[in-house]
Amino acid sequence: MTDSYEEYEAVVVGCGPGGAAAAATLARNGVETLVLERGVDAGSKNVSGGLIYAEESAPYTIDGLFPDFREEATERPVSENIIHNIAGENVKSFDIGDLHHHDTAWADSVLRRKMDSWLAQQVHERTRETGGGLLTEVHVTGLLRERGEIVGVTTEELAPIKADIVVAADGVNSELARDAGLMDWEEPEEWFQGVKAVVDMEPEIINDRFDVAPDDGAAHLFSGDLFDGVRGGGFLYTNESSLSIGTVFHLDSIAEERAEPHELLDSLLTHPLMAQWLGDEYDEREYSAKLVPDSKKAAHPSPHKDRLVLVGDAAGQMQAQGPIIKGMNHAVTAGALAAEAFADARARGDPSQAGELYEKKLHDEGVMDKLRPTGYKVFGRLGEVGPVDDLSNAIADSAVGRFGVRAASELLERAYSSPRMVSMIPDTKLPYVTLPTVIAEELGEPVTDENTVSPPDLADRIGDLTYDVGDPHIELLDKSFEASGTAVTACPVSAKDFGGGCYRDEMVQTNGSQEHLVSLDTQPCVECGTCAIVADTEWEHPAGGKGVEFNEG
Amino acid sequence: MHTVVMTKGVPDFREGQVSFDEEGHLERGKTPTVMNPNDKHALRAAFQTKVRNGGHVSLMSMGPPGYKEVLQEGMRDVYADDLYLLSDREMGAADTWATAMTVATGLQKLADQPDLVFAGFKTADGETGHTGPQTCWCLDWPIITHVLSLDIDEDAGTVRAKRLVDGDISEIETVEAPMPCFIVADPEFEPTYRRASHRLKHKDLREETQERAEEYEESLTVWDHEDLNLDPDYIGLDGSPTIVSGVDPIPKAPSEREATMIEADDSEALEPVLDELTPYAAGD
Ligand SMILES: Cc1cc2nc3c(=O)[nH]c(=O)nc-3n(C[C@H](O)[C@H](O)[C@H](O)COP(=O)(O)OP(=O)(O)OC[C@H]3O[C@@H](n4cnc5c(N)ncnc54)[C@H](O)[C@@H]3O)c2cc1C
Ligand SMILES: Cc1cc2nc3c(=O)[nH]c(=O)nc-3n(C[C@H](O)[C@H](O)[C@H](O)COP(=O)(O)OP(=O)(O)OC[C@H]3O[C@@H](n4cnc5c(N)ncnc54)[C@H](O)[C@@H]3O)c2cc1C
Ligand code: SF4
Numbered sequence: 087m088t089d090s091y092e093e094y095e096a097v098v099v100g101c102g103p104g105g106a107a108a109a110a111t112l113a114r115n116g117v118e119t120l121v122l123e124r125g126v127d128a129g130s131k132n133v134s135g136g137l138i139y140a141e142e143s144a145p146y147t148i149d150g151l152f153p154d155f156r157e158e159a160t161e162r163p164v165s166e167n168i169i170h171n172i173a174g175e176n177v178k179s180f181d182i183g184d185l186h187h188h189d190t191a192w193a194d195s196v197l198r199r200k201m202d203s204w205l206a207q208q209v210h211e212r213t214r215e216t217g218g219g220l221l222t223e224v225h226v227t228g229l230l231r232e233r234g235e236i237v238g239v240t241t242e243e244l245a246p247i248k249a250d251i252v253v254a255a256d257g258v259n260s261e262l263a264r265d266a267g268l269m270d271w272e273e274p275e276e277w278f279q280g281v282k283a284v285v286d287m288e289p290e291i292i293n294d295r296f297d298v299a300p301d302d303g304a305a306h307l308f309s310g311d312l313f314d315g316v317r318g319g320g321f322l323y324t325n326e327s328s329l330s331i332g333t334v335f336h337l338d339s340i341a342e343e344r345a346e347p348h349e350l351l352d353s354l355l356t357h358p359l360m361a362q363w364l365g366d367e368y369d370e371r372e373y374s375a376k377l378v379p380d381s382k383k384a385a386h387p388s389p390h391k392d393r394l395v396l397v398g399d400a401a402g403q404m405q406a407q408g409p410i411i412k413g414m415n416h417a418v419t420a421g422a423l424a425a426e427a428f429a430d431a432r433a434r435g436d437p438s439q440a441g442e443l444y445e446k447k448l449h450d451e452g453v454m455d456k457l458r459p460t461g462y463k464v465f466g467r468l469g470e471v472g473p474v475d476d477l478s479n480a481i482a483d484s485a486v487g488r489f490g491v492r493a494a495s496e497l498l499e500r501a502y503s504s505p506r507m508v509s510m511i512p513d514t515k516l517p518y519v520t521l522p523t524v525i526a527e528e529l530g531e532p533v534t535d536e537n538t539v540s541p542p543d544l545a546d547r548i549g550d551l552t553y554d555v556g557d558p559h560i561e562l563l564d565k566s567f568e569a570s571g572t573a574v575t576a577c578p579v580s581a582k583d584f585g586g587g588c589y590r591d592e593m594v595q596t597n598g599s600q601e602h603l604v605s606l607d608t609q610p611c612v613e614c615g616t617c618a619i620v621a622d623t624e625w626e627h628p629a630g631g632k633g634v635e636f637n638e639g
Numbered sequence: 640m641h642t643v644v645m646t647k648g649v650p651d652f653r654e655g656q657v658s659f660d661e662e663g664h665l666e667r668g669k670t671p672t673v674m675n676p677n678d679k680h681a682l683r684a685a686f687q688t689k690v691r692n693g694g695h696v697s698l699m700s701m702g703p704p705g706y707k708e709v710l711q712e713g714m715r716d717v718y719a720d721d722l723y724l725l726s727d728r729e730m731g732a733a734d735t736w737a738t739a740m741t742v743a744t745g746l747q748k749l750a751d752q753p754d755l756v757f758a759g760f761k762t763a764d765g766e767t768g769h770t771g772p773q774t775c776w777c778l779d780w781p782i783i784t785h786v787l788s789l790d791i792d793e794d795a796g797t798v799r800a801k802r803l804v805d806g807d808i809s810e811i812e813t814v815e816a817p818m819p820c821f822i823v824a825d826p827e828f829e830p831t832y833r834r835a836s837h838r839l840k841h842k843d844l845r846e847e848t849q850e851r852a853e854e855y856e857e858s859l860t861v862w863d864h865e866d867l868n869l870d871p872d873y874i875g876l877d878g879s880p881t882i883v884s885g886v887d888p889i890p891k892a893p894s895e896r897e898a899t900m901i902e903a904d905d906s907e908a909l910e911p912v913l914d915e916l917t918p919y920a921a922g923d
Contacts, residue, residue: 092834092835092836094835120835122835210842214839214843218839219839219842221835221838221839221842224835224838243833244833244834244835244838245833245834247835
């Protein structure tokens with residue numbers, strides 16, 4: 087059979103929260119919508135922390151679009167949020183409930199395999215009624231162009247598909263955004279890397295150890311000196327019968343410090359503070375990792391081109407509101423706004439205006455201002471300038487700074503809880519490392535519980551993951567250690583002196599001289615995207631249904 | 640389009656399911672009966688014609704009443720619009736010839752005459768591979784065997800197929816035949832769906848057939864030899880010219896063999912290995 091085109095009114099690529107919201111809104115507007123998802127199941131390729139927020143100010147929330155969402159797809163409502171400042175064994179905890187509840191209708195913990203699969207089922211039913219539907223195991227490889235203009239998508243498994251609108255909701259490593267030249271993989275400063283372990287725990291034990299009711303949950307955040315000076319922090323969220331424990335670090339910091347992400351996660355897991363929650367039996371269900379865009383720097387101000395619109399992580403719309411991470415909610419809002427824009431444009435008889443309208447809606451609805459806050463542009467950026475940064479660190483660490491910290495304990499707690507203050511936080515050591523450390527040293531109490539957890543080593547973590555190995559999907563273009571060596575440590579499933587990961591370095595003798603080289607085996611790759619930035623690679627992405635498959639996410 | 644797939648129940652030979660007695664004889668009572676795995680390939684091929692060209696897929700078997708569940712399995716795991724079981728005592732103990740006669744008669748009795756009939760390559764127990772071609776002979780239709788992929792041209796009334804020649808993967812030929820036509824699907828048959836609309840329809844039909852399989856008896860027709868107007872002398876044991884005079888068990892390969900383990904980087908220990916291999920390297 088020849089590969090003749092197929093045509094749909096709308097094609098949505100990816101069925102995470104952004105794609106699901108876009109598809110549901112398109113379907114509600116009677117648009118014939120085809121959704122293409124590469125996983126064996128929606129959610130099988132996805133990772134989040136996962137606290138999903140429904141903001142009061144947002145024009146769309148996930149439960150507004152999918153009324154049974156909280157009932158069917160989430161783990162626990164989370165009403166308590168505490169941040170722990172750590173210096174050695176000293177810990178000072180602040181209740182950041184105000185920040186957590188600010189503009190929040192509700193916040194639930196989620197596991198992505200369960201959440202996205204449920205969403206996908208809903209999306210399929212709704213889009214099927216429009217003559218479209220959802221297909222899994224289809225890998226969209228790029229944009230279909232006619233006379234240089236984007237008119238649809240190409241895929242590995244199907245004949246090319248034309249559409250009046252293409253919604254790229256294909257996540258942080260979006261191939262479509264890169265094919266269109268709207269996003270790149272250049273600057274480590276624009277990204278975080280998130281690593282997570284899902285830990286098995288009986289619901290009753292969770293209720294007991296976290297002192298929460300069966301239908302309630304807690305969030306704990308961690309910062310200070312336990313991560314070897316790498317800028318970022320840790321999180322712990324309670325699920326129904328498991329805990330999500332992870333870390334999110336600035337990628338440039340991971341790269342500079344040559345940090346091993348799995349070891350940073352272990353530093354959190356084995357800290358004495360964790361003993362009260364983890365107890366003596368530690369059973370890790372899954373280890374996972376993924377890049378996270380930093381919207382302050384990465385959110386595209388004009389995320390569209392021809393018939394293509396980018397939503398969610400694909401457009402860099404992932405907000406780090408101080409220690410609170412908001413990606414899923416913004417993906418939902420953006421997805422629905424993009425769909426609404428197309429429906430409006432179509433009603434006006436000019437569907438090609440959808441992109442412009444979408445951009446306008448992002449601004450008018452205040453989404454852009456959350457993603458790229460003005461306060462950060464003015465103050466945060468200033469704080470990142472070298473001399474200012476050095477000075478601030480020195481002051482915070484000085485006798486004066488320490489005195490201030492002691493005197494202003496309450497003020498600090500309030501500052502941590504202020505959405506305006508945290509939106510201005512610069513990406514420096516000061517807020518992530520120095521200040522929390524000083525706070526803990528000056529105000530904290532030692533925690534001396536014995537933590538007996540010994541987390542699985544990397545080989546076991548890799549061994550427990552599910553892979554359907556396809557063809558190698560990443561090619562190492564420059565094998566020299568200078569160009570690609572950072573990946574040996576920064577890759578969450580590789581490590582120095584570990585032979586079972588993706589990247590390893592080796593000394594090779596050539597004609598009497600020695601060369602420091604890097605080699606790559608993509609078999610255990612979790613497709614996080616890190617090496618696309620820190621190494622010189624060319625990406626193809628696995629075929630539909632191939633590659634890593636997360637059961638929890 | 641009406642397509643019919645022929646199937647047989649076989650012992651489930653998978654590890655953990657199959658059981659043998661002390662003398663190595665299959666214990667049929669203790670081993671569950673399942674749909675012959677090769678017939679699932681045939682059913683997938685038939686399902687593909689339904690997804691791409693529309694129509695109706697029937698699943699037919701000759702066998703004991705217990706085969707109802709084999710038919711249900713096919714309906715649930717792959718697809719079927721309706722099920723036919725040809726069953727009574729007179730049909731029992733049939734060889735491939737008597738089976739073919741019976742099934743061919745069943746096919747001819749269908750109100751909506753089939754355009755395509757599919758059989759599997761061979762069964763997991765009998766393994767003769769005769770039943771399909773013999774059924775076709777009774778119908779006097781063209782037959783295409785070892786089929787890997789199929790395309791149907793409804794307007795021209797033809798089927799075009801890629802097939803393995805001599806069962807060798809490296810030789811594939813394309814042939815065309817008028818319908819009605821008999822197809823034997825190769826175990827390598829790969830349904831392909833390159834259109835989103837086909838995959839969506841596939842998904843719809845899969846959901847539908849799973850629901851139908853829960854109440855499969857509503858879609859089941861059972862015919863005995865009288866329904867088929869068959870003379871008992873020509874079917875079942877009496878109609879079977881094959882005489883199984885005896886069965887020779889195949890001796891098992893000894894499970895314990897002598898082996899010496901040698902570390903690959905121990906060059907001294909490798910020497911005797913080299914000595915052993917050298918004569919062969921010379922071509923002796
Ligand atoms: C460790 C970690 C912790 C986080 N914590 C939080 C948190 O607590 N709260 C929060 O709100 N956010 C959090 N985030 C961020 C959040 O996960 C993302 O912002 C969010 O998932 C973005 O949603 P999306 O729909 O844009 O993309 P995704 O959820 O990534 O979905 C993209 C979908 O597209 C599919 N896809 C990709 N490429 C293709 C292709 N070529 N063809 C077909 N399909 C394709 C994928 O399989 C996937 O299903 C965290 C992220 C990480 C890594
Ligand atoms: C004297 C004698 C007694 C026998 N007694 C029994 C017995 O008691 N129980 C028993 O199970 N077998 C018995 N057999 C074996 C039985 O006759 C054959 O297994 C049967 O005829 C099918 O042959 P096969 O298994 O080689 O199938 P193959 O020819 O290898 O099958 C090829 C394809 O033909 C189709 N097909 C095969 N059988 C059927 C069927 N029954 N209905 C519909 N389609 C079919 C399927 O699509 C199958 O993939 C007996 C044989 C003889 C000679
Ligand atoms: S090889 Fe690259 S994409 Fe894969 S896990 Fe390692 S860093 Fe991530």
